[in-house]
Amino acid sequence: xxxxxxxxxxxxxxxxxxxxxxxxxxxxxxxxxxxxxxxxxxxxxxxxxxxxxxxxxxxxxxxxxxxxxxxxxxxxxxxxxxxxxxxxxxxxxxxxxxxxxxxxxxxxxxxxxxxxxxxxxxxxxxxxxxxxxxxxxxxxxxxxxxxxxxxxxxxxxxxxxxxxxxxxxxxxxxxxxxxxxxxxxxxxxxxxxxxxxxxxxxxxxxxxxxxxxxxxxxxxxxxxxxxxxxxxxxxxxxxxxxxxxxxxxxxxxxxxxxxxxxxxxxxxxxxxxxxxxxxxxxxxxxxxxxxxxxxxxxxxxxxxxxxxxxxxxxxxxxxxxxxxxxxxxxxxxxxxxxxxxxxxxxxxxxxxxxxxxxxxxxxxxxxxxxxxxxxxxxxxxxxxxxxxxxxxxxxxxxxxxxxxxxxxxxxxxxxxxxxxx
Numbered sequence: 262x263x264x265x266x267x268x269x270x271x272x273x274x275x276x277x278x279x280x281x282x283x284x285x286x287x288x289x290x291x292x293x294x295x296x297x298x299x300x301x302x303x304x305x306x307x308x309x310x311x312x313x314x315x316x317x318x319x320x321x322x323x324x325x326x327x328x329x330x331x332x333x334x335x336x337x338x339x340x341x342x343x344x345x346x347x348x349x350x351x352x353x354x355x356x357x358x359x360x361x362x363x364x365x366x367x368x369x370x371x372x373x374x375x376x377x378x379x380x381x382x383x384x385x386x387x388x389x390x391x392x393x394x395x396x397x398x399x400x401x402x403x404x405x406x407x408x409x410x411x412x413x414x415x416x417x418x419x420x421x422x423x424x425x426x427x428x429x430x431x432x433x434x435x436x437x438x439x440x441x442x443x444x445x446x447x448x449x450x451x452x453x454x455x456x457x458x459x460x461x462x463x464x465x466x467x468x469x470x471x472x473x474x475x476x477x478x479x480x481x482x483x484x485x486x487x488x489x490x491x492x493x494x495x496x497x498x499x500x501x502x503x504x505x506x507x508x509x510x511x512x513x514x515x516x517x518x519x520x521x522x523x524x525x526x527x528x529x530x531x532x533x534x535x536x537x538x539x540x541x542x543x544x545x546x547x548x549x550x551x552x553x554x555x556x557x558x559x560x561x562x563x564x565x566x567x568x569x570x571x572x573x574x575x576x577x578x579x580x581x582x583x584x585x586x587x588x589x590x591x592x593x594x595x596x597x598x599x600x601x602x603x604x605x606x607x608x609x610x611x612x613x614x615x616x617x618x619x620x621x622x623x624x625x626x627x628x629x630x631x632x633x634x635x636x637x638x639x640x641x642x643x644x645x646x647x648x649x650x651x652x653x654x655x656x657x658x659x660x661x662x663x664x665x666x667x668x669x670x671x672x673x674x675x676x677x678x679x680x681x682x
Contacts, residue, residue, distance in 0.1 A: 293323050295323060295324070295325050295586060296349040296351075297327045297350060297351045297586065298328055298339075298349045300330055300331075300353050309327055316589065323582060323586075342574065343367030343574050344365065350574070350583040352574065354569065354570055355567075356399065356569060357567075359393065359398055359399035360393050361642060362398075363393045368398045369572070369575050369577070371573065372396045374584060374588075378592075382609040382610055382611050384401060384609070384629050385633070386406070386632025387566050387568050387608055388401050389637060400571045400572070401591065403569055403608060404566050404567065405532070405606060406530070406565060406566050406632055407530055407565070408531055408628055409424070409528055409551050409553055410519070410528075410529050410531065410537075412544075414522075414547055415438060415525040416525065420437075421438070424551035425554050427555060428494065431554045432501070436501060439502065442523060444503050447503070447518050447527050448501075448504045449506075449508050449509050449512070449515065450508065450654055451508060451509040451651035455528050456491065456492065456654060457565055457633070458563040458564050459491035459492070459495050459562070459563075460488045461633050463488065467481070467674070468641075468644075468671075469482045469636075480675050481670065484667035492657055495654070496657060506658040507659075515529065516533050516537045520540035522544070530567075531619075532621075550623075552625075553628055561631050563632070566634060568605075571590060596609060596612055600612065601615055605622070606622070606625055606629045613627070613630070640680060643678075650674075653669070
């Protein structure tokens with residue numbers, strides 16, 4: 262996933278994760294060597310070694326070969342591996358990459374395993390990208406989503422005692438914060454994942470599939486009244502700060518802007534706090550977090566759920582053993598350890614409570630309950646590559662007619678999503 266939450270880091274700290282030393286079901290008597298691709302930044306070497314020793318100890322006859330892969334060029338490597346006769350047995354992929362990979366026919370359909378994996382408890386925004394045409398190819402592993410990161414000192418100076426509970430309160434509070442040389446919010450004009458959440462809150466979408474049918478034509482949907490209402494809210498919020506209208510959150514890096522101490526709020530994953538402290542350690546304990554507010558107080562704002570899924574290549578010669586490993590990584594014990602150790606949102610809604618001890622991850626977990634995903638089609642990556650949504654946002658924020666611009670971007674999205682179909 263090109264726009265995946267890059268600051269994520271995972272830990273494979275699974276203690277006694279298996280079946281008390283019994284071989285994995287279906288395992289052969291000979292040692293089963295499982296090759297696993299894990300993305301760089303998702304595992305520390307020490308914890309990887311710990312997991313390897315504990316898992317092999319609990320699953321006699323299994324030999325893990327855990328390999329770290331770089332994100333740069335990973336799409337081409339995974340595609341080639343899936344087409345080969347010597348594919349890894351388990352691969353970690355960005356959750357929105359599953360549609361692209363499954364389209365090749367080289368990913369094992371794990372639909373029959375969903376009930377055993379407690380799929381009814383999975384985060385919707387993490388599970389949906391792994392489900393293609395009604396079949397579950399990607400198994401949710403861990404998630405992260407954006408929250409509002411705020412400067413506690415600036416809130417106190419403005420007399421604001423608690424975070425907003427809905428979007429109207431959010432606008433009012435941000436207006437109060439936007440004075441005395443401070444920015445109520447730093448929101449660059451091309452933060453399109455935030456826009457997506459506002460669009461979803463209004464009942465709109467980025468694109469829809471004809472009749473909701475499998476294999477139906479995709480149509481760009483930013484020109485609907487609901488989607489336009491989402492863009493209007495984005496425009497109102499963005500105006501309460503000095504964020505550039507023609508750049509995204511990486512240009513300049515918004516954590517550097519926030520670290521200057523004059524910005525009251527940014528929209529980011531909680532992990533950005535570590536980046537802020539690299540710039541100014543004095544902000545330690547001065548950052549707070551709350552879920553992106555929804556239209557009403559009873560439901561948080563919709564958010565894009567980023568994260569990772571696990572897939573089993575169809576070419577794996579160890580299908581049962583590969584599944585058992587996936588089952589352990591997606592199971593309650595590992596998910597609990599992962600959340601506590603790495604401040605991730607677990608793949609299950611029922612485990613949100615394990616994050617309650619940390620303000621940032623707790624806020625993230627609340628938002629994750631209303632998580633969504635980008636359109637579930639292999640061609641969505643091509644839409645992102647064209648930056649047409651970012652260009653649309655800049656045009657509207659600089660005075661262009663919203664409806665006319667939305668019509669143009671929707672037409673472009675329609676063309677891209679149906680290319681080659």
